[in-house]
Amino acid sequence: MAVLVTGGAGYIGSHAVAALLEKGEQVVVVDNLYQGHRDAVLGGKFYEGDLRDSEFLAKVFQENDIDGVIHFAANSLVGESMKDPGKYYHNNVYGTLCLLEQMQKAGVSRIVFSSTAATYGEPERVPIDEYDRTVPTNAYGETKLSMEKMIRWFDVAHGIKFVSLRYFNAAGAHESGKIGEDHNPESHLVPLVLQVALGQREFISVFGDDYATEDGTCIRDYIHVSDLADAHILALERLRQGGESAIYNLGSGNGYSVKQVIDVSREVTGHPIPAKIEARRAGDPAVLIASSNRARQELGWSPKRDKLEAIVKSAWEWHRVNPNGYKK
Numbered sequence: 139m140a141v142l143v144t145g146g147a148g149y150i151g152s153h154a155v156a157a158l159l160e161k162g163e164q165v166v167v168v169d170n171l172y173q174g175h176r177d178a179v180l181g182g183k184f185y186e187g188d189l190r191d192s193e194f195l196a197k198v199f200q201e202n203d204i205d206g207v208i209h210f211a212a213n214s215l216v217g218e219s220m221k222d223p224g225k226y227y228h229n230n231v232y233g234t235l236c237l238l239e240q241m242q243k244a245g246v247s248r249i250v251f252s253s254t255a256a257t258y259g260e261p262e263r264v265p266i267d268e269y270d271r272t273v274p275t276n277a278y279g280e281t282k283l284s285m286e287k288m289i290r291w292f293d294v295a296h297g298i299k300f301v302s303l304r305y306f307n308a309a310g311a312h313e314s315g316k317i318g319e320d321h322n323p324e325s326h327l328v329p330l331v332l333q334v335a336l337g338q339r340e341f342i343s344v345f346g347d348d349y350a351t352e353d354g355t356c357i358r359d360y361i362h363v364s365d366l367a368d369a370h371i372l373a374l375e376r377l378r379q380g381g382e383s384a385i386y387n388l389g390s391g392n393g394y395s396v397k398q399v400i401d402v403s404r405e406v407t408g409h410p411i412p413a414k415i416e417a418r419r420a421g422d423p424a425v426l427i428a429s430s431n432r433a434r435q436e437l438g439w440s441p442k443r444d445k446l447e448a449i450v451k452s453a454w455e456w457h458r459v460n461p462n463g464y465k466k
Contacts, residue, residue, distance in 0.1 A: 140164035140202050141374065142246075144189060144237065145210030146182075147174025150252065150308055150366055152317050154208055156180050157367040166202050168195075169211065175464040178317050189233040192240070199244040206248035206374050207241060209234065212282070215325060216256065219278035230281040231288070238292045247297055248377040249289060250370050253304045255387070255426060257283040264393075265359075265429035268304070268385050275421050286385070293383050301373035301381075305366055305388035306359040306428045310449040311456035313364065318456030320463030327399055328360070328450060332457045335409035342411060344396050346418035355396035357425040359389035362443035362452070372437040386437065389428025390444035398446065406450050407458075 141158055145151040146167035151174070158165050165182030168189065176184070183202070187194040189211055212230045213219070219226045241249065256279030257272045274280040292298045309328040311318030319329050333339045347354040369388050376384075394402075397413075404411050433439045443449060 139205035140166045140183075142166045142168065142198070142202070142204045142207045143210065144168045144207065145174060145212065145252070147171060147176060147178050148210055149319050149321065150363055151210035152178035152180070153312055153363045153367040154210070154370045155182060156312055156317060157364065157371055161371060166198065166204065168198055173213070173321070175320060177464045178320075180316060189236050190229070192236060195236060195240045196243070199240050199246070204244065204246050206250070206377060207237070207246060208250045208252070208370050208374065209237060210252040212252070214278060215323075216276045216278050217325070219276055219281070223277035226277050226281045231284050234285045234288060238289065238298065241298060242292065242296050247299055248374065249298060249300045250373045250377070251286065251289055251300055251302045252370075253286055253302045253385075254279060254282045255304050255306045255389075255428065257286065257304055260423055261426060264425050265391065265427045266387065267429040268387055268432055290383065299377050299381070300383045301376060302385040303369060303373060303388050304385065306361055306426060308363050308366055309360045310362040310364065310443065310452040313452065315455050315459060318453065318460065319363075320460070327358075327396065328403070328453050329457065331400055331403045331411060332407065332454055334411045335403065335407040335454070336457060336461050338461070340412065341414045342400060343416045344400075344413050345416050345422065347415050348418075349424040351395055351424055353395050353397045356422055357393040357395045357427065359391065359393055359427045360399075360446060360449055361388055361390050361441060362449050365441040365443055369433060369437065369439045372439050376437060384436065386433040387428040387430050388433055388439075389430050390441050391428060391430055392444060392446070393425060393427040394446050399450070402446050402450050403454075406447065406454050
């Protein structure tokens with residue numbers, strides 16, 4: 139029996155593939171390599187193709203004895219989603235519909251879904267828990283919420299059990315140093331800061347220093363990518379053991395400001411990392427921190443690398459050795 143990982147050549151997907159291989163699982167990876175990297179896939183059986191290609195996807199299910207699916211494949215740039223929502227609905231929502239239909243035909247009844255904190259929108263309270271309202275403020279978050287709802291209706295109609303994992307700010311890299319974060323364009327704070335240390339940027343932009351926080355900059359919950367990967371495996375095990383469908387937040391429960399991330403990066407890299415204060419970005423909440431109590435209690439999940447210094451250090455090891463990402 140094998141685990142199908144869609145988007146397994148992407149940042150978080152590749153770390154989940156690595157973790158599955160370490161557990162001795164048989165892994166089948168599907169990725170169209172639009173955003174992913176073939177070199178990020180450390181093992182398993184790889185298929186290059188798109189979920190929206192029904193003949194291709196049917197072939198994957200026909201050729202493999204698939205036990206469960208971990209679904210990462212999606213576009214994920216907030217800004218782009220606001221400029222081209224059609225692209226996000228077609229790839230994210232329609233792609234997921236194609237996947238669910240093939241799962242139904244193949245009799246595969248377990249899926250772990252890579253969701254996002256963007257489903258919540260502006261938080262009602264901090265920390266955010268799974269019962270808080272979901273009112274996304276961007277098209278990306280709206281498509282992820284639509285995907286969650288679609289999966290739930292396939293559970294109601296066809297018994298496809300799911301775990302949806304809403305995670306916060308993924309960061310860091312695999313402890314082996316073999317895989318890490320490589321996006322183009324890059325939009326995440328930690329790699330952007332480290333690009334300054336590598337001489338690839340003159341400075342890091344800080345969007346607003348007048349928020350109602352201790353140092354005036356936005357606070358976010360950073361979670362190590364390998365801790366995220368572990369959670370996906372625990373979620374799959376829950377489904378294998380007959381667990382009911384569920385939604386969980388994944389975060390460290392610790393909030394770090396933009397200035398704190400920059401300061402820690404200066405310590406880790408030994409580089410001054412100049413910062414420039416810019417105007418606020420529309421739609422940036424002051425504080426986003428997760429309550430992960432349900433995941434801890436019901437999945438037995440506990441982040442092992444929850445200190446910011448450890449997260450940044452692992453990211454720096456990857457970027458320092460691979461300044462151009464997977465492009466040698």
